[in-house]
Amino acid sequence: MPERTVLTALNDTLREEMRADPSILVLGxxxxxxxxxxxxxDLIDEFGERVIETPVSENAxxxxxxxxxxxxxxxxxxIYSADFLxxxxxxxINDMAKWRAQQGRPAHLPITIRGPMGAxxxxxxxxxxxxxxxxxxxxxxxxxxxxxPATCAPLLAASIxxxxxxxFLEHRRLYPAALPVTGExxxxxLGRGEIVRxxxxxxxxxxxxxxxxxxxxADRAAEQxxxxxxxxxxxxxxxxLELVVESLNRTGRxxxxxxxxxxxxxxxxxxxxxxxxxxxxxxxxxVGMEDCIHSYHPVIExxxxxDSSDIEKxxxxxxxxxxxxxxxxxxxx
Amino acid sequence: MEAKRLEDLYELxxxxxxxxxxxxxxxxxxxxxxxxxxxxxxEALMVGSAAPLRTADTYIYTHRGYGQLxxxxxxxxxxxxxxxxxxxGTNHGRGSVMHVNRPDLGLPGREGVFGxxxxxxxxxxxxxxxxxxxxVVVCCYGEAAGARGPLYEAMNMAVLxxxxxxFLAENNGWxxxxxxxxxxxxxxxxxxxxxxxxxxxxxxxxDVESVYGxxxxxxxxxxxxxxxxxxxGMTYRLDPHIWWDDASYQSKTxxxxxxxxxxxxxxxxxxxxxxVPRARVEDxxxxxxxxxxxxxxxxxxxxxxxxxxx
Numbered sequence: 343m344p345e346r347t348v349l350t351a352l353n354d355t356l357r358e359e360m361r362a363d364p365s366i367l368v369l370g371x372x373x374x375x376x377x378x379x380x381x382x383x384d385l386i387d388e389f390g391e392r393v394i395e396t397p398v399s400e401n402a403x404x405x406x407x408x409x410x411x412x413x414x415x416x417x418x419x420x421i422y423s424a425d426f427l428x429x430x431x432x433x434x435i436n437d438m439a440k441w442r443a444q445q446g447r448p449a450h451l452p453i454t455i456r457g458p459m460g461a462x463x464x465x466x467x468x469x470x471x472x473x474x475x476x477x478x479x480x481x482x483x484x485x486x487x488x489x490x491p492a493t494c495a496p497l498l499a500a501s502i503x504x505x506x507x508x509x510f511l512e513h514r515r516l517y518p519a520a521l522p523v524t525g526e527x528x529x530x531x532l533g534r535g536e537i538v539r540x541x542x543x544x545x546x547x548x549x550x551x552x553x554x555x556x557x558x559x560a561d562r563a564a565e566q567x568x569x570x571x572x573x574x575x576x577x578x579x580x581x582x583l584e585l586v587v588e589s590l591n592r593t594g595r596x597x598x599x600x601x602x603x604x605x606x607x608x609x610x611x612x613x614x615x616x617x618x619x620x621x622x623x624x625x626x627x628x629v630g631m632e633d634c635i636h637s638y639h640p641v642i643e644x645x646x647x648x649d650s651s652d653i654e655k656x657x658x659x660x661x662x663x664x665x666x667x668x669x670x671x672x673x674x675x
Numbered sequence: 676m677e678a679k680r681l682e683d684l685y686e687l688x689x690x691x692x693x694x695x696x697x698x699x700x701x702x703x704x705x706x707x708x709x710x711x712x713x714x715x716x717x718e719a720l721m722v723g724s725a726a727p728l729r730t731a732d733t734y735i736y737t738h739r740g741y742g743q744l745x746x747x748x749x750x751x752x753x754x755x756x757x758x759x760x761x762x763x764g765t766n767h768g769r770g771s772v773m774h775v776n777r778p779d780l781g782l783p784g785r786e787g788v789f790g791x792x793x794x795x796x797x798x799x800x801x802x803x804x805x806x807x808x809x810x811v812v813v814c815c816y817g818e819a820a821g822a823r824g825p826l827y828e829a830m831n832m833a834v835l836x837x838x839x840x841x842f843l844a845e846n847n848g849w850x851x852x853x854x855x856x857x858x859x860x861x862x863x864x865x866x867x868x869x870x871x872x873x874x875x876x877x878x879x880x881x882d883v884e885s886v887y888g889x890x891x892x893x894x895x896x897x898x899x900x901x902x903x904x905x906x907x908g909m910t911y912r913l914d915p916h917i918w919w920d921d922a923s924y925q926s927k928t929x930x931x932x933x934x935x936x937x938x939x940x941x942x943x944x945x946x947x948x949x950x951v952p953r954a955r956v957e958d959x960x961x962x963x964x965x966x967x968x969x970x971x972x973x974x975x976x977x978x979x980x981x982x983x984x985x
Binding site: 391392394396397399401403404405406407408409410411412413414415432433436440441443444445446447534667670 | 679722759762765766767768769770773776783786787788790791792793794795796797798799801802803806824828830831832835903
């Protein structure tokens, strides 16, 4: 079966969606040369004026996209690095997320914001952060963070077709992943998670690159006789809490995993939300970055970032098998 | 300008003025008016900058711009219902008078944090170009928005891409408690734009014929040869910034000096010069006063919204 990388699949998806819908525009920095990572490669050749290379002016780019969306277009903004979304938090959270509500018109506002995110080793603290948690907190936005390579392109198609302002955050480490071309990739459904590994003893909830780390951890735990279920949330807002609760009803234990700092993160919100739904406290642990600033030094950065070993250890602790993980933290009880 | 057109502009200006005066009277009676900012003194710049536009042209209004909205075709009734957060306006109690919008009239609304309007204008100008339409964008802004970075980004884009955006600076002397000269070199909001090698004009913002003429010329030029322009209208905020502001920082002499250049009385004298009978002007004044009073009363007596949907 032929293969393509996630990067190529995303590029193909942009092309296919733009062919199907002439109202789709792409705008952002360096997009004529392929954008930050190559996702917009060659689009200028086919779509001409529908691909708008902009000055490095994030505020005006996002504002212009808002104008284009109100005017009936379906803009896709490329943000050069997801960290830079903090420079346009006003446009995203104060303008796009609130626009329909305060103008009294709950009509469509189809804006897709996409770009590379996450740590790859040594890019430094302003080009490595996972920023989904900041936007997760703001009502009025959809936040998509694909984790399984095969879901990236279908989730991008769904994000573009969505009539809401949608952030589609691409972890840099997913770009080179190869996946088979099945010819059956339709758009995914936003707001749906997926059980990517069945298990019985604990539910690991992850998104973005942490899905891969969680699957590695689950494989290793299985060798030690611990059976973990792994959920790829795919979309953090809206979030498929039903799937998490359904899984918890079988496993009884919850482990959340995120690349960003644990403090104030999405993991804590998942724990709180499912506890409310279940009406009781549940055995849980959170894995995430400690309160650190990413280092430019790749080895130091790797120590800071959560990985499969951290997930594995946390799972042993959660399931009262602390001795298996040579854990530095004691067992839960 | 022919008398008939000036009479039309006068009626719009007067409606805006009477609406402000009615609001001020109600405030004196203790009636709450959410987010009310008076536009008294700026009616010529408001009406003269919006009246020359087509419906399909985009106009981005400012927060005290009742005359702007009226001149672009919004009814006073909609403005009043939005003002008092009632149903039946343009945003159904969700955005107050700060977010009046009628996209079908070329009024997309406005942002809550000053500054988004500039890139928004670029976006609409791009949309007009992609639609192969010769529509233009007028982007009004005051001292506060004009001091924010997005204007500089958007201006660069508009020049780079030769977009038909008229950046219309409303220099009303004040940014809340801060005089314009503390914010912009030489107290002029447009001086810096001369460096972009684009047409920049500073005009009398209290003379509606002059405003109308300059804006009409600018937009017709942009239709023929796209590319941004700047017009800075010199006017004055005669009322306090917002209803709870005592304006103690504003000098009485300065206010009185600008009152002698009140755009309403100035237009009345021009109508007289053009031979419009005094009686007809008085008829207009009576009709406008009656319409404003009735509309405001209707808005106040419209039932409050009861639903609390998300």
